[in-house]
Amino acid sequence: MSFGYANGRKIFNNLNFSMEKGDRIGLIGPNGAGKTTLLHLIMGLLKPDSGEIEIFGKVRKEDRDFTEVRQRIGLLFQDSDDQLFCPTVEEDIAFGPLNLGKTHEDARIIVRETCEKLGLNGYEKKITNRLSEGEKRLVALATVVAMHPECYLLDEPATGLDEKTTQRLLNYLRENTHTYIIITHDLGFLKNVAEKMYVLSDSFIKEL
Amino acid sequence: MHLEEFAEGNSFFHRLDPRVKFITIIPYIFVIAFMKGLNGPVLSLIISLVMIAFTGISIKKLLSRLVVVNAFVLLLWIFLPFSYSGTEVFQIGHLKATREGFLQVLSITLKTNAIVIATIAILGTSEVFSLAHALVHLKVPDKLVYLFFFFYRYISVLHEEYIRLKRTMTIRAFKARTSIHTYKTYAYLIGMLIVRSYDRSQRIYKAMLCRGFKGKFPIISHFHLTIADLCFGFLMTLITVLIAIISKNG
Amino acid sequence: MHISEGVLSAPVLVTGAVLSAAGVFIGLKKMDYEKIPEVAVLTSAFFVASLIHVPIGPSSTHLVLNGLLGILLGWMVFPSIIVALSLQALLFQFGGFTSLGVNTFIMAAPALIAYYIFAFPVRKTNHFLCALAGFGAGVTGIGFGALFAAAALIGTGEAFLNIAKVIVVVHLPVMLIEGIITSFCVIFLKKVKPEILEVNR
Numbered sequence A: 001m002s003f004g005y006a007n008g009r010k011i012f013n014n015l016n017f018s019m020e021k022g023d024r025i026g027l028i029g030p031n032g033a034g035k036t037t038l039l040h041l042i043m044g045l046l047k048p049d050s051g052e053i054e055i056f057g058k059v060r061k062e063d064r065d066f067t068e069v070r071q072r073i074g075l076l077f078q079d080s081d082d083q084l085f086c087p088t089v090e091e092d093i094a095f096g097p098l099n100l101g102k103t104h105e106d107a108r109i110i111v112r113e114t115c116e117k118l119g120l121n122g123y124e125k126k127i128t129n130r131l132s133e134g135e136k137r138l139v140a141l142a143t144v145v146a147m148h149p150e151c152y153l154l155d156e157p158a159t160g161l162d163e164k165t166t167q168r169l170l171n172y173l174r175e176n177t178h179t180y181i182i183i184t185h186d187l188g189f190l191k192n193v194a195e196k197m198y199v200l201s202d203s204f205i206k207e208l
Numbered sequence B: 001m002h003l004e005e006f007a008e009g010n011s012f013f014h015r016l017d018p019r020v021k022f023i024t025i026i027p028y029i030f031v032i033a034f035m036k037g038l039n040g041p042v043l044s045l046i047i048s049l050v051m052i053a054f055t056g057i058s059i060k061k062l063l064s065r066l067v068v069v070n071a072f073v074l075l076l077w078i079f080l081p082f083s084y085s086g087t088e089v090f091q092i093g094h095l096k097a098t099r100e101g102f103l104q105v106l107s108i109t110l111k112t113n114a115i116v117i118a119t120i121a122i123l124g125t126s127e128v129f130s131l132a133h134a135l136v137h138l139k140v141p142d143k144l145v146y147l148f149f150f151f152y153r154y155i156s157v158l159h160e161e162y163i164r165l166k167r168t169m170t171i172r173a174f175k176a177r178t179s180i181h182t183y184k185t186y187a188y189l190i191g192m193l194i195v196r197s198y199d200r201s202q203r204i205y206k207a208m209l210c211r212g213f214k215g216k217f218p219i220i221s222h223f224h225l226t227i228a229d230l231c232f233g234f235l236m237t238l239i240t241v242l243i244a245i246i247s248k249n250g
Numbered sequence C: 001m002h003i004s005e006g007v008l009s010a011p012v013l014v015t016g017a018v019l020s021a022a023g024v025f026i027g028l029k030k031m032d033y034e035k036i037p038e039v040a041v042l043t044s045a046f047f048v049a050s051l052i053h054v055p056i057g058p059s060s061t062h063l064v065l066n067g068l069l070g071i072l073l074g075w076m077v078f079p080s081i082i083v084a085l086s087l088q089a090l091l092f093q094f095g096g097f098t099s100l101g102v103n104t105f106i107m108a109a110p111a112l113i114a115y116y117i118f119a120f121p122v123r124k125t126n127h128f129l130c131a132l133a134g135f136g137a138g139v140t141g142i143g144f145g146a147l148f149a150a151a152a153l154i155g156t157g158e159a160f161l162n163i164a165k166v167i168v169v170v171h172l173p174v175m176l177i178e179g180i181i182t183s184f185c186v187i188f189l190k191k192v193k194p195e196i197l198e199v200n201r
Ligand SMILES: Nc1ncnc2c1ncn2[C@@H]1O[C@H](COP(=O)(O)OP(=O)(O)OP(=O)(O)O)[C@@H](O)[C@H]1O
Pocket: A005, A006, A008, A011, A029, A030, A031, A032, A033, A034, A035, A036, A037, A038, A078
């Protein structure tokens, strides 16, 4: 697959990458290498200039093809403020489930469960833009978790988290998830969560 | 940015249902805005002051707010007394200040403050987000309400971006003067802010797509009318009708 | 350019409200749900920009930039501005809900005029003409805004004639500054992010 932003340089040139169910992948690379871009391509938020993207055994081209992908894969954005656009934590977490057709009752239960899992009890009624960066990070993760995805794409999930909260995130990932790609610049963190490591640089991706 | 300074507190007004607040305040302030003469405005200013007394808002904060609001009114005090014909009060050069002019500007001043104080007492004592929620229930077009939600949500984010950009200007020894260089620098700062806001809005939209957005925003409702709300609604309606009648006859 | 509560007469308030309601209605029709984040965050940016005070001789003025907003948003400038003014009315009681219609019209109608005259040249022409069009948009936004404000006052009563004149005169230097800043802004956007200007409104 190849990709470049409009009026920008080529970021990927005939890039090849695949992952299987159960892969716990760490992705590293210098700033501007295209890590975030790769995740957005997987979610269908950007479209490749050439080449193909195949997910869950089907080639995905149009926006329509990605609807299913977006339900089964959860993306944590690099900047929490992009992800948290609702007034309160509760509404933000419920936004996804409600869009998936859950009733208000179910959504409320999901909100409660998700908050419990991530140690966010008591945050439901808080106003999102008054949270600290670390709290925003966790709530953003909660909005992804609430959709019960099979696979997670996490764009620098641990930035802004203190040691204890990072540990909580690690525990959560170990116990509740099987398949993910984590982007990070923190190698210590990566050693704890990733079984495979990839480096992305100069439009190449290679396994370490 | 600390914006909602009056919304903190736990008075009767802070606990009222925002839907009732809108339904009662809109007729009240419009009746005041349409008033002429002095009787109605004096009475409504007194009522507004009684309301604000119940909110427990500090007088200092209230006054500092009123000073800003009355800047325009001050301008009127300079011009209007000389712009009506009638009984002369005093004269400067060939400008004649009249009793009618003074009464007119006094009436405006009372009306302005009555409306503003009521707005602070009733709407200022609720969180902005819960007021916006109330609008959905009052059948305001939902697009407008969502626009408001997103707009308010991202002010603080963009304000931080602005502060960061401003800082990079300051550390590079930028000093604002009346010069083309200054205006150009500000223009680039604003341009950058616009670009950032555009990029961010694209990312927000992507985040919405990732969470299954299909063109509708689900709203979780959590308002419950209480007896106090109904009483307040009834009382305000009564007051509004009363001041309307009094100002008409006086 | 805000007119306070309690000043304008009933017919002026009602006319302003009706005209703005029509503008908002058309603007909302043109704004799809997926466009909401873009219009909203842009409005946030302009709200923040309006807090900037630029020096003008010994004094300073805060920016309005409604001409620029008009070029970027077209008819959607009505919903954008009414939302921003509502927040101001809520938080600062600056302007207010009875004069919301009039104040929205005073800012949004000039923005729309700027859009119809200058959006096309800004997009299509070379840098010099683009800068000129930007200047025109800035001047139009403030100039017509001051005129509409004056009209609202005069419509309320003959007695307001002098204040109306003062308002127009005071805005002359502001017009010039907004023109200059809008002009540079447009050039900046054309260079850095042309797609913002290209989008079909
Ligand atoms: N919206 C955009 N338009 C144009 N170019 C972009 C855009 N977003 C990113 N780029 C460019 O694409 C390249 C890859 O960006 P990307 O965000 O994927 O990098 P990254 O590996 O995630 O970096 P970081 O570690 O800093 O997060 C960068 O050179 C960036 O300048």
